[in-house]
Amino acid sequence: MKKILITGGKKLQGTLKVSGAKNSALPLMAATLLTEGCNTFSQVPQLGDIKTISKLLRKFGTHVSGNDVLTIDASTINSFEAPYSLVKTMRASILVLGPLLARFGRARVSLPGGCAIGSRPVDQHLKALKSMGATISLEGGYISAACTQLKGARIYFDISTVTGTENIMMAAAIATGTTVLENAAKEPEVEELAIVLNKMGARIEGAGTDVITIEGVETLHAVEHTIMPDRIEAGTYMIAAGITEGDITLSHCNPQHLHALIEKLEEIGIDIIINDGSIRVMGTPFLKNTDVKTLPYPGFPTDMQAQIMALLCLAEGTSIISESIFEDRFMHVGELKRMGANIRLEGNSAIVTGVDTLSAAPVMATDLRASASLVLAALVARGETEITRVYHLERGYEAVEDKLSQLGAAIQTVNE
Ligand code: EPZ
Numbered sequence: 311m312k313k314i315l316i317t318g319g320k321k322l323q324g325t326l327k328v329s330g331a332k333n334s335a336l337p338l339m340a341a342t343l344l345t346e347g348c349n350t351f352s353q354v355p356q357l358g359d360i361k362t363i364s365k366l367l368r369k370f371g372t373h374v375s376g377n378d379v380l381t382i383d384a385s386t387i388n389s390f391e392a393p394y395s396l397v398k399t400m401r402a403s404i405l406v407l408g409p410l411l412a413r414f415g416r417a418r419v420s421l422p423g424g425c426a427i428g429s430r431p432v433d434q435h436l437k438a439l440k441s442m443g444a445t446i447s448l449e450g451g452y453i454s455a456a457c458t459q460l461k462g463a464r465i466y467f468d469i470s471t472v473t474g475t476e477n478i479m480m481a482a483a484i485a486t487g488t489t490v491l492e493n494a495a496k497e498p499e500v501e502e503l504a505i506v507l508n509k510m511g512a513r514i515e516g517a518g519t520d521v522i523t524i525e526g527v528e529t530l531h532a533v534e535h536t537i538m539p540d541r542i543e544a545g546t547y548m549i550a551a552g553i554t555e556g557d558i559t560l561s562h563c564n565p566q567h568l569h570a571l572i573e574k575l576e577e578i579g580i581d582i583i584i585n586d587g588s589i590r591v592m593g594t595p596f597l598k599n600t601d602v603k604t605l606p607y608p609g610f611p612t613d614m615q616a617q618i619m620a621l622l623c624l625a626e627g628t629s630i631i632s633e634s635i636f637e638d639r640f641m642h643v644g645e646l647k648r649m650g651a652n653i654r655l656e657g658n659s660a661i662v663t664g665v666d667t668l669s670a671a672p673v674m675a676t677d678l679r680a681s682a683s684l685v686l687a688a689l690v691a692r693g694e695t696e697i698t699r700v701y702h703l704e705r706g707y708e709a710v711e712d713k714l715s716q717l718g719a720a721i722q723t724v725n726e
Contacts, residue, residue, distance in 0.1 A: 311698070311699070311725070311726045312700050312701070312724065312725055312726065313700060313724055313725075313726050314685070314688075314696070314697040314700050314703070314710075314711070314721060314722070314723050314724075315694055315696055315697075315721070315722050315723075315724060316685065316688035316691075316697070316719065316720065316721045317670075317720035318668075318670060318688055318689055318690050318691040318692060318693065318694075318695065318720075320554060320689070320718050320720055321554050321557075321593070322554045322714070322719060323556050323557045323717060324558060324716060324717045324718065325558070325559045325561055326558060326559070326560050326561070326713055326716070326717060327561050327562050328540055328543055328544045328547075328560055328561070328562050328563040329355040329539070329540050329543055330352075330355045330378075330536075330537035330540060331502075331538050331539060331541065331542075332355055332357055332359055332360070332542075332543075332705075332706050333402075333472070333497075333499045333540075334498075334499040334502045334503070334537050334538055334540075335351065335354055335355060336359060336360075336363055336402045336405060337405050337476040337503045338351060338502070338506055338537065339360075339364070339367065340363065340405035340406050340409055340476075340480065341480050341503065341506060341507060341510070342367070342383075342384045343367070343370070343372070343384045343387070343409035344384075344409045344412065344413055344480060344507075344510065344530045345384060345510055345530045346384070346385045346531070346532065347383065347531055347532030348373075348381050348382070348383040349381065349383070349532040349533055349534070349535075350379065350380070350381050350534040350535075351379070351380045351382070351535055351536075352378070352379050352534075352536040352537065353378065353537045353538075354377070354378050354537060355378075355543075355708045356377060356378065356708050357705060357707070357708055358400075358704045358705040358706075359402065359705045359706065362396060362399055362400040362403070363400065363402070363403065365396060366392055366396050366406060367382060367384070367406075369389055369391075369392075369393070370384070370387045370390065370410070371384075371386055371387045371388040372384040372387065383532070387410075387413075387414060390417050390418060392406055392407075392418070392419040394451060397420040398420070398422070400705075401422040401430060401473075402473060403419065404419060404422055404432050404435060405473055405476060405477055405480075406419060407419045407439070407453065407455060408435075408439065408476075408479075408481035409480045411439060411444055411455050411456075411457060411460065411481060412460050412481040412482075412483070412485060413484060415457050415458060416456050417453075417454075418452055418453070418455075419452065419453045419455075420451060420452050420453075421448065421451050421452065426638075426641050426676050426680070427638055427639040427641070427677055428636040428637045428639065429637065430636070432453075432474070434467050434468060434469060434471050435473070435474045435477050436453065437465075437468075438463075438465045438467075438474070438477075438478045438481075438491075439455060439457075439460075439477075439478070439481060441463040441465055442461055442462070442463050442465075442478075442481060442482070442485055443458075443460055443461045443463075444456065445457065459485070459486055460482070460484075460526075461485055462485050462486065462488040462489040462524070462525075462526055463489055464489075464490045464492070465478060465489065465490065465492065466492045466493055467491065467492065467493040467495075469493075470494075470495050470496075470520075470606040471495060472495045472497050472500060474495070475491060475494045475500050476495075476499070476500055479491065479500070479507065479514060479522060479524060482524035483512040483514065483524055483526065484526055484527060484528070484529065484530060485524075485526040487525075488523065488524065488525050488526065489523070489524045489526070490522070490523050491521065491522040491523075491524070492520065494517075494520050494521065495606060495607070496519060496520060496606065496608065497606075497607040498518075498538065498564075498567045500517055500518070501517045501518040502537075502538050503517070504517030504518075504522070505517070506533060507530070509533045509535065510530035510531055510532070510533050511527055511530045512527060513525040513526075513527060538564065539562050539567075541564065542611065542614060542706070543706075543708070544560050544563040544568060544589070545568055545571045545611070545614045545617065546614070546617050546682050546707070547591075547713070548560065548568075548571065548572075548575060548580075548591045549575070549614075549617045549618060549620070549621050549686055550686055550689060550714070550717070551580075551591035551592065551593050552578070552591060552594075552597070553593065553621050553624065553686050553687075553689060554593060554689050555593035555595055556591075556592075556593050556717070556718075557590070557591070557592045557593070558717060559588055559589070559590040560588060560589045560591070561587065562587060563587065563588065563589055564587070565584045565589050568589070569608060570609055570610040570611065571611070571614055571618075572584070572589075574600060574610060574618065575591070577598065578597050578598050578599075578600055578621065578622070579594050579596055579597055580592065580593060580594060580597075581594070596626065597621065597626065598625055598626055598627070599622065599625045599626060599628055599629040599662075599664060600622070600625070601629060601630045601632075602615065602618055602622075602629070602630075602632070603632040604632065604633050604634050604635050605634060606635070612634075612635040612636060612639060613679050614679075615631060615633055615639060615679070616642045616679040616680050616682060616683035617679065617682050617683050618631070619642065619646065619653070619660060619683055620642075620646060620683040620684075620687045621686065623652070623668060623687065624665065624666075624667075624668065625662075625664045626664050627663075627664055628662065628663045628664070629664075630659055630660070630662075631659065631660045631662060632658060632659045633659070633660075637658065639677075639679075640655055640660055641680050642676065642679075642680035642683045642684065643655060645674060645676070646684070646687055648671045649668045649669060649670070649671050649673065649688075650665055650667065650669045650691075651665060651687070652664075652665050667690075667691070667692055668691040668692070669692050669693060670688065670691045670692060670693030670694050670695040670696075671696075672695075672696045672698070673688075673696070673698075674697070674698050675698065675699040675700060675703055676699070676702065678702050678703065678705050679706075680702070681700065681702040681703040682703065682707065684697050685703065685714075689714075698726065700723065711723050
């Protein structure tokens with residue numbers, strides 16, 4: 311097992327190239343199951359989750375090769391089962407259900423089970439597939455799904471679900487007839503998936519709004535695509551600049567995807583200069599409190615909640631952070647308090663009262679974004695912080711030690 315050691319107090323400075331988006335790469339890789347031929351994706355981030363879905367695709371018989379340029383050929387599939395051993399390490403594995411069912415009429419996918427941030431059911435995915443004609447049964451912790459041919463349907467999502475929208479968009483792409491998704495997720499990753507599915511030959515309109523119309527086609531073909539920048543990685547490093555009073559320019563990022571975060575960081579007193587495709591962030595010693603409520607896109611992203619909490623731990627005054635997407639996404643609070651943070655939980659809100667300094671401590675990562683918040687806190691804490699269970703971090707952040715070292719952080723990864 312590896313752990314990260316960070317000595318706080320360095321002001322991070324320099325330029326950083328943002329990696330490709332994890333939450334875009336995952337559905338795009340699942341979408342190759344709909345195609346025959348060789349798909350090529352560039353700017354694929356080298357992450358734990360990408361390795362996991364590559365393993366899953368290979369298990370089905372797909373040919374997957376390469377690293378930051380990935381080629382995926384799903385012409386011959388000879389297995390339709392996503393085993394618990396893989397699904398339990400990555401919930402996004404549910405994204406293979408729609409494509410397998412649509413193209414092959416069968417799929418057996420382990421239920422993801424709960425995770426550190428909440429129960430995270432998949433009822434909306436299953437409700438939608440049933441309305442398209444699939445028979446779904448749950449036994450032994452697995453979803454068994456079958457259909458002769460999926461049919462278009464009008465589907466209303468009871469809750470805005472990112473992978474639910476993506477799963478059904480993929481299934482509907484080669485269903486018979488037209489599917490309308492209402493209360494669809496509007497995240498940029500949903501929009502990029504629709505762009506790529508249309509490049510494959512699909513007929514999808516409305517992605518990026520809450521009503522998406524998909525006119526089913528017979529077949530889809532392989533494509534080449536460069537994955538868009540990771541807005542959550544970008545946001546995390548923006549906060550690294552803010553929390554260390556640094557000056558970081560992020561290249562290869564899309565400021566359009568970060569409006570809610572930029573607004574909040576400016577309220578806190580951080581200077582941000584936006585140019586085409588790049589963002590410059592300059593920290594300040596005087597951080598002001600603010601309130602944050604996580605919402606579906608374009609609201610403040612839940613995937614940035616833990617990170618902005620680390621920043622607000624050092625802001626003047628009291629901030630209220632309300633988590634409206636997941637029921638238990640405060641696992642980082644206990645660890646931040648071990649570093650001297652003053653945080654009180656009340657239901658789904660965290661009351662954060664600023665302190666002058668944080669101090670180093672041995673802390674444990676519990677989930678992907680919680681681990682990012684501990685890294686941010688460690689960058690500014692007095693002394694050397696030790697973070698264990700860093701496999702959580704490596705699921706979603708590419709080359710963290712290299713990127714932070716290049717910006718001047720005192721960071722090293724060691725074996726426990
Ligand atoms: C996606 O997860 C992201 N993952 C998550 O990022 C992100 O936090 C989340 O969307 C919200 O933005 C990927 O895209 C791979 P949801 P997803 O379905 O699709 C409830 C990260 O850190 N719900 O939008 O699983 C659910 O419990 C990860 O990169 C149902 O009730 O999230 C949650 O409360 C973490 N029934 C809410 O909806 C369903 O069938 C939103 O979940 C589906 C979801």
